[in-house]
């Protein structure tokens with residue numbers, strides 16, 4: 227396996243800039259996910275790494291060596307697609323063995339006629355069968371060897387596609403939304419299988435998804451992309467706990483973060499809907515701010531940090547529920563609160579409170595500002611990030 231380095235990758239299609247100077251280092255053995263809304267350039271970046279698309283400028287290195295001049299099959303990386311890309315007329319065994327037969331057998335040895343005539347072919351095919359069996363064992367697909375892809379479930383087909391990638395012992399795996407054709411239950415199951423496979427193989431994996439739960443649960447690090455830029459690169463915990471911009475805060479976390487318009491008061495205190503919160507900001511470029519609070523950090527009740535809301539409806543998630551409110555001061559602003567299902571359903575107007583340390587503050591360009599917070603009695607001024 228190998229690490230990858232991308233430097234200054236730019237790509238335009240016609241007049242549309244799709245990737246703007248992307249720099250990215252992916253460590254050997256890392257599971258890195260490119261995540262972001264549809265059309266943000268994730269698949270294009272993956273295809274450039276694979277050599278299926280060429281960049282306008284910039285370079286891709288694998289294991290410290292530039293691969294810009296190499297064709298896709300020479301880069302020794304395996305790509306797993308959303309539609310599996312299996313050959314429907316071939317058995318599972320033949321689909322997995324294909325990359326090996328194509329490289330190890332010559333043109334004549336691949337002819338059906340040669341099957342029984344060439345001793346060399348028989349020896350190579352025995353070796354290939356051993357390798358295919360070893361991979362199939364890891365993926366638990368040996369029992370389907372003689373079936374065709376059409377006789378398999380979506381999850382089984384995805385495992386065959388993985389097997390075909392694994393037999394090549396690639397330097398890295400590139401995966402483009404590999405689970406998006408599966409139903410919800412199977413997707414959860416395959417998420418676990420891929421995570422275990424990554425741990426077992428110690429493989430470098432670059433994974434593309436627009437599903438933030440996949441990104442959060444599987445990755446060592448995420449690169450959150452939008453409009454051809456990487457907005458934030460970090461561990462799932464970093465990105466969730468310290469989103470760099472409002473766009474990242476809105477994209478990561480489910481349901482999406484609540485955002486409120488706020489201002490900086492004369493002493494640096496944050497003022498939200500006429501209330502001075504026990505948090506301060508320094509160096510805010512303009513008085514206008516946005517305060518973000520995640521639905522799971524809000525609770526029904528009053529406190530020094532609170533907003534008054536009117537209850538609208540409840541969404542049942544089983545053990546938890548999401549309560550939907552309108553902000554009384556601006557009814558067009560929806561406020562969500564994620565709570566245990568057992569709590570009594572509120573009626574009419576209620577205060578929703580949150581802790582100072584759960585406030586994410588952004589400037590009027592949507593960039594994160596570090597905040598200082600103090601407890602309700604006004605003591606213990608510390609950086610909010612250290613309070614966690």
Ligand SMILES: Nc1ncnc2c1ncn2[C@@H]1O[C@H](COP(=O)(O)OP(=O)(O)OP(=O)(O)O)[C@@H](O)[C@H]1O
Nearest residue numbers: 239244262263264265266267268269270271435436
């Ligand atoms: N061959 C192409 N010719 C012209 N435009 C393209 C081409 N391929 C991609 N694009 C455009 O480039 C942008 C980025 O596409 P890309 O497929 O990389 O996005 P994505 O983030 O992977 O989206 P999704 O999650 O929907 O797959 C889109 O606006 C897309 O329409």
